[in-house]
Amino acid sequence: MRKIGSDSKSRPATNDLTIRLLSNAAGSALDVALSALQTHSMRRIEQPLLWVLVLAAYVWSERVVGVHGGYYTADEYGAGDELPLAVTQLVSQRTRLAYEYRSAPLCALGSDQPDSVLRLSTLFFGERAWRTMHDARLFHPQRGVLLCKMQLTASQLRVLRKRVMQECRVHYIVDGFRVVQDADAGTAGAGSQRAHVGVDLGTRHHDDEVVLYNHVSFLVQLHEVGRDQASDMGRSFGKALYRRDQSPNQDASLLQSSSSSPSGKYRIAGLKARVESRAYTPDGPLSVDNAGVSSAQKYEPLVLPTGLNSNAQGQSFVPVAFTYDVSFENVALDWVSPLDPLVLTSEHLQRGQLLSIANSILLVLSLALMMGTILLRTLRRQFKAYAALGASSGSGGGTTFGIEAFDDSGLHGSSWRNLREDVFRPPRNPLWLSVLVAAGAQLVLVAFCTIVTAYAGVVSRQHRGDLVIALVVAWVLTSGLNGFVAAQLYFLFGRQQWQHASISAAFVFPLFVFALFWAINCTLWVARAISAAPFAVQLVLLFCWLFISVPLCLAGGWLAARRRVNTFTVYSNAPLREIPKQEWYVGTPLVLLAGLLPFGVVAAQLYTILQALWQGNAFHHMFGFLLVVFVLTLLVSAQVGVALVYVKISQQDHEWWWPGFCAAGSSGLYVFLYSAFYLVTSDSMIKVGFASSVLFLGYALLASVAFALLTGSVGLGASFAFLRWIYWHVRAS
Numbered sequence: 001m002r003k004i005g006s007d008s009k010s011r012p013a014t015n016d017l018t019i020r021l022l023s024n025a026a027g028s029a030l031d032v033a034l035s036a037l038q039t040h041s042m043r044r045i046e047q048p049l050l051w052v053l054v055l056a057a058y059v060w061s062e063r064v065v066g067v068h069g070g071y072y073t074a075d076e077y078g079a080g081d082e083l084p085l086a087v088t089q090l091v092s093q094r095t096r097l098a099y100e101y102r103s104a105p106l107c108a109l110g111s112d113q114p115d116s117v118l119r120l121s122t123l124f125f126g127e128r129a130w131r132t133m134h135d136a137r138l139f140h141p142q143r144g145v146l147l148c149k150m151q152l153t154a155s156q157l158r159v160l161r162k163r164v165m166q167e168c169r170v171h172y173i174v175d176g177f178r179v180v181q182d183a184d185a186g187t188a189g190a191g192s193q194r195a196h197v198g199v200d201l202g203t204r205h206h207d208d209e210v211v212l213y214n215h216v217s218f219l220v221q222l223h224e225v226g227r228d229q230a231s232d233m234g235r236s237f238g239k240a241l242y243r244r245d246q247s248p249n250q251d252a253s254l255l256q257s258s259s260s261s262p263s264g265k266y267r268i269a270g271l272k273a274r275v276e277s278r279a280y281t282p283d284g285p286l287s288v289d290n291a292g293v294s295s296a297q298k299y300e301p302l303v304l305p306t307g308l309n310s311n312a313q314g315q316s317f318v319p320v321a322f323t324y325d326v327s328f329e330n331v332a333l334d335w336v337s338p339l340d341p342l343v344l345t346s347e348h349l350q351r352g353q354l355l356s357i358a359n360s361i362l363l364v365l366s367l368a369l370m371m372g373t374i375l376l377r378t379l380r381r382q383f384k385a386y387a388a389l390g391a392s393s394g395s396g397g398g399t400t401f402g403i404e405a406f407d408d409s410g411l412h413g414s415s416w417r418n419l420r421e422d423v424f425r426p427p428r429n430p431l432w433l434s435v436l437v438a439a440g441a442q443l444v445l446v447a448f449c450t451i452v453t454a455y456a457g458v459v460s461r462q463h464r465g466d467l468v469i470a471l472v473v474a475w476v477l478t479s480g481l482n483g484f485v486a487a488q489l490y491f492l493f494g495r496q497q498w499q500h501a502s503i504s505a506a507f508v509f510p511l512f513v514f515a516l517f518w519a520i521n522c523t524l525w526v527a528r529a530i531s532a533a534p535f536a537v538q539l540v541l542l543f544c545w546l547f548i549s550v551p552l553c554l555a556g557g558w559l560a561a562r563r564r565v566n567t568f569t570v571y572s573n574a575p576l577r578e579i580p581k582q583e584w585y586v587g588t589p590l591v592l593l594a595g596l597l598p599f600g601v602v603a604a605q606l607y608t609i610l611q612a613l614w615q616g617n618a619f620h621h622m623f624g625f626l627l628v629v630f631v632l633t634l635l636v637s638a639q640v641g642v643a644l645v646y647v648k649i650s651q652q653d654h655e656w657w658w659p660g661f662c663a664a665g666s667s668g669l670y671v672f673l674y675s676a677f678y679l680v681t682s683d684s685m686i687k688v689g690f691a692s693s694v695l696f697l698g699y700a701l702l703a704s705v706a707f708a709l710l711t712g713s714v715g716l717g718a719s720f721a722f723l724r725w726i727y728w729h730v731r732a733s
Helices: 013-038 042-064 120-125 154-165 230-236 340-390 430-456 464-477 479-492 498-526 535-562 588-594 596-614 623-650 657-665 667-681 690-732
Strands: 085-092 142-152 168-174 202-204 210-212 215-224 266-276 318-330
Touching: 120 464, 142 154, 154 202, 154 210, 168 266, 340 596, 340 623, 430 464, 430 479, 430 498, 430 623, 430 657, 430 690, 464 479, 464 535, 479 498, 479 535, 498 535, 498 690, 588 596, 588 623, 588 657, 596 623, 596 667, 596 690, 623 657, 623 690, 657 667, 657 690, 667 690
Parallel strands: 215 318
Antiparallel strands: 085 168, 142 318, 202 210, 215 266
């Protein structure tokens, strides 16, 4: 019996070549490290070598854990080979929770044990593959085959009605391909406007009328191996180019058999399904096993009653028969991807994303133009004035980043130049600021690595668990950056205990993530949802945190102690300058208003991601757009931080550290508020239960905090670089 999701029998040569190249790269990196240690030249190359090792380990780990490409390399099948159809879970579109298939009174499975673990990443969501009793063989079409007969008792009827009213979908899978129900493949009243993963279990016509879909027609789309040799190369490198040959077979009806020759080997190119409700007559499949059913025959819908009536023998039950069809279609594709049926139905989303990116680019250009024409012009004029004054001024009592003090009282009393002795004083709560900025710096690198690997096809786009694996691996391997940045900032603030900063950075944000993850998982356990992460997975995550991430974070702090930054004379012994009375809008209102700009860049992408995660498709495939938006968000965050800090110092306010961080970081607040607004107003989220609301708001809170740290660290870093530049420029002038 062929295992679901197992390695293919004949992988393309490009995959083997990629693995060999990665192995050689890792080995070469280690050789360079050893030779550098032997020649005592480690100090000159340790930073580039560190990045090479991290990158090689990250890419190699993605291959080892089973995240082996966004475009699936499937098994090859010949005529008559069995197609391993399996079922994974029941997913409710109303509660957004995943339940075990056996939680509903449906046909028995082919085995009491799961056939296989689909991928390592699916362990995060408790997903397993269970073989079904369907008899599907290549180029052996089936019509009206009886899957099983059932006599539903009163309790079973209540459970089945409950699952239908929860809008559950049965998730089938064959060789890594998930069955997709077409937008027009359901019966009237299905309520589906777009293609989606999973097969509808039933629908609700009226308040109490529940219709069961007891007949499923499967269409297996096949791609002949060797028809297009370029397909393997395009698939291996993740080319997002799609072309469908316009052949008569492409427009064949769902139940039409393929007329192509069954010779040769084939790969699965897609699986589609159509559901139908059939109230069979007593002389139909209810009385004869494997009775053929004419596809042209019309049936009344099977309505599940609210109660049971006793028959002549005094028995109370509802007879139900489940049947299925299997047909085949030969298609010609440049490459085979499990996401084709869904990606092709998302063209309107792509147009919306392009429009959003265009608006974001205009926003970035507008901010850059404003800063270039107003801010830089003003600074240039002030630099010239300071240069004229500096020619006749002497040295003062202190320096600021090497800026010699001179008397600029003849210029004007409200100049930002007067803050030279105070602007680089350490902020309030320097340890907390160091920890938060370090966590944000790590998240920038984690987000970039994850998006790039997803866009390049290193991780599978159809499995959200693969993205979780990529996030965890990237977070663990970049923990050294977290400790390094925290210790460097702590040194910059005049503190010497780098251990305090590194240990705090290793525990503060990860502890928040684990606490939130544990709360969400406990809620899912109480709701008896299989999407809760197993206890073994939690132990693995805990091990990665305590025994890999924490040591790397401490190592980063130790490296920062060796490369201690020059603290300079950032403030003198003069008393702290009193901050003049500020306008009411310069404080918190201005900080909150600044956060709207980064949020405006990601608003459209946020809506798309929420739609993908909570509208049944459970994946986001437009990672090219996401990468562009990510870069634009970083640019806008930097510009917002610089603009707000300049406003602060222009008002003689030298306490700019925390406002510089919170200016762009306040965008995380808007992300959470928008997510809560989506939960309250979206038609698909209005009637979700308590567990689903906790799940949604918990992950929204986690994403919002991460986004706030990410944008805040970029804004503060740009602000710090800007202040160093302008005060250095005054000295140079």
